Amino acid sequence: MSILHVVRQFLPNRGGLEDFVANLAREQARLGHRVRVLTLDRLFSAPEMRLPARETLEGIAIERIPFYGSPRYPVAPAAFRHLGDADLVHVHAIDFFFDAFALTKPLHRRPMVATTHGGFFHTSAHSRLKKLWFEGPTRMSVRAYEAVVACSESDARLFQGIAPGSVSVIQNGVDLDKFAGAASPEPQPALLTIGRFAHNKRLDRLLATMRALNAQGPAWRLRIVGVPSDVSAEALSHEIDRMGLTGAVTLHTGLDAPAVRDLIGRSSLFVSASEYEGFGIALIEALSAGLVPVAHPNDAFAWLQGRHPSITLADFADPDAAAAAIRRAYDRLASSAILRGAEDLSEYRWSGVAARYVAVYEAALAEAGHGIAARAA
Template sequence: MKILHVVRQFSPSVGGMEDSVLSLARIQRDLLGHDARVLTLDRVFGQTDRLPATDTVQGVPVRRIAWRGSSRYPLAPSVLRHLGDATIVHVHAIDFFFDFLAATRWLHRRTLVASTHGGFFHTRALGAIKAVWFQTLTRLSIRGYERIVACSDSDAQMFAPIAGRRLLTIENGINQQKFHAASAEAPTRTLISFGRFARHKQIDLLFPLLARLRASGDDWRLIVAGRPADQSQADLAAAARAAGVTDAVRFVIAPSDEELKALFGQSSYYACLSEHEGFGIAAVEALSAGLLPVLSDIVPFRRLADQTRMGIVRTATDLDAIARDILALHDRGETALHALRSRAIMESSRYDWNDVARRYMDLYEAIHPSSGRPATHVPLDTVREGSPS
């Protein structure tokens, strides 16, 4: 089967969605024997350099296309010229690609599947406009898709009223080997945050949290690893200064997986006080490393904590309570913390991308059986006009 994953950002961009698409495509190619490829935009948001038009990332062929407009809704109509002979076009997230491919389905005639990845409600910004858009254009676009795959229970709750029978839930997985058991074997007083520097992640709350921890001992440290998005390193450094913890914070910009693994080896806790997550893949990766999660009280994190019985989950702004919980946990001693580390690694095994990828293949087969006729290639770059059929 020929599968084209369409996603607005991909490697070298860093994020949960990028990792999810790479893991899914890689397993579909390497383990399941299908021709999975990625189509994405040719610039990482916030950067000016154009990336190569063609590339291969961990064995997955990648095609990058030009775009214009805002990173909130990047316009790339040339996507139609690059669908090739894909059997399934799998769109990731709710954005221009989602709407445009649905609107032009009468022309390209591909079988469309979409994964939600949190929709577009990652922040409260433009909330009223987003709500209207969701109830109108998104609702209309869904009609062009055979299935809408919610990546989490919270996404399923969000999309159920407008997706109806098209909706099913397949939670994301992780690469079990990527960071397996990478955390410090002996407990440390170091927390780590990793991922994009995005405002909805509320990384700036970690600095006053660190200040509270250091009131009980000045050996508490925080590592902030990731890549700037709508927040810069300077923004976060200013927040660290305001909290009086500059000397206890280390910033690591755009670390490789190996560098990140080494940083995990210095840490015992993973901290994320995000106000929104679609699934929270970084928290699961942290568990696989043996890091003990310190999380905000949002739906995907509550679900993760309920399923794994691991971690501290509190209202993000209740920093005093979070600090007390961390200190109480750390005071349980090395033997208890080592046992929790082992359990975190074990609990992460339920989120295995191999199983997730097979569920997606079952879905593809259900909506487009292999025995059926292959998609007819339409030379869209030569089409001038047409009418819906």
């Protein structure tokens, strides 16, 4: 089939959403489908730079369109001119594209699937407005979709409230080979975190925890790997200096996978103070690398800990308690009480995830009367 993925930010930007779409698109192309990605022509982290209108990156055909307005709700009316021969439109996340393709469904008449990716509840900011929008426009838009796929059980519970009976769960796929076994073979008092520099990631709490860890001497190191989002690298650097953590904490932006793998090779623990995650791809990647995770008990991480007991949950709102949890995890690692790499992560392999999505697509096409037989006729 011909599949059009629609996502607000994509390659060359890096992040959980971008990696998800890229991996899914590659796996679907490997299965023989025709795949394109439609996205915006500027990165939110570098709005002054306009990207090419058409480009192929990592084997994926990308089409980019201009937008105006805030990155929180970028408006891109040119989207409808790029449907082309798409048999199905797969919209990622809940934003302008989700609403706009729903509103124009009577005109374009394409079967549609949406993946929630946490909706827009990553932070508590503007919570009342978000709830009103979710109960109003989002509730109306979701009716236009043949299928809604939640990437976590918490997402499923949320969206079942506005789309009862039409929400299924497909756990995110993870590239388990990218960092497989990369962690330091010898225990190191070195922590690594990977993700956007965003308010919901609570990097401020990680820094406070580092200060608590090093209160008796600068033994611990923290490497923060990611891309700027609503927190700039400059602001983070200033906070690191202000807290007296210069040298103990380093920032790493714009790294490719081999460079990240090198940093993992000098680390033993993965840490995250994130208050909200749609799923937790970076944590699963950390497990595949042999890092020992210590993470804040948000819904996604708590669910993952129930399946993977080597994950330690700690309340990073309490720096001293989080620091103590990190020390205990390190001590268990040093005494070989934690068997790194022993977790079964096979359910996250992209081959299985992509096959489950194709089954959702076929059901959506059949529901809309656009099944394989109908298209052949």
